[in-house]
Amino acid sequence: MNSSTEIRDKRMMQRALAIAREGMTPFGCVIANGDKVVLETPNTVRVSGDPSAHAEMNAIRQLSALGKKTDGLVLYTTGEPCPMCMSAIMYAGIGEVVFAVPWQDIRRFYPQIEISAREVINKGFKEISLRGEVLKEECLALFKNLKP
């Protein structure tokens, strides 16, 4: 990974973290095209009552509502995508995912389905580039502050 990717990853994850904070949950998502933010979504499970309204699912739905193409898009998320979200990301055709906190750490705060994002990709029908632990400590701190 070159340093420009590293700088961009951190910058985008800072935005995902800010969106998470605003939504009063540890989960925030940004979809970007290069340096340009396409959309930002928080987790809205509690406020909407929709148990599927994870930050990444909200992003996928918003992206399709906007009629956006997925070529070249990168999805940044504070928590490793669960199998629901990772599957939706694959169906949407997004080719690159960056997350902060691995599911093994999320499990300390929220019940998890113990299937990693990597496993969904490996058993799927499309290669997706995946990078983890970007700003992990900063994002993990939010999980600790907002623990249920």
Place this chain on the structure above:
Amino acid sequence: MNSSTEIRDKRMMQRALAIAREGMTPFGCVIANGDKVVLETPNTVRVSGDPSAHAEMNAIRQLSALGKKTDGLVLYTTGEPCPMCMSAIMYAGIGEVVFAVPWQDIRRFYPQIEISAREVINKGFKEISLRGEVLKEECLALFKNLKP
């Protein structure tokens, strides 16, 4: 399984199959409480452009929009729930799922993430009762008729 459960399973799956046919895809879903149908949803991925709009996901969202409790509900679906849908079903708190066509057969017609509904349940945080191959041949015939 007693015969009244078997009769109900078949009756509800017939409805799921009818919903699938109406939606012009092989995928239809019914949520029921005993003999009472709570809601019915087709797959709307093509018509909505939302790649996450599988029949079961549509059912979960509609259920939450209606503010329905999930106690005692059974979800019937023509295709074995994919990891996206099975995870959403677990998050929603639905305790019983009945499907017709296993993912190994669906794969002949649509690309699949090779994680079974059973595996999601086994790696999850809540027991869910799962029955498969109810009206399998009838539902499979629709997959064959509508193959992409």
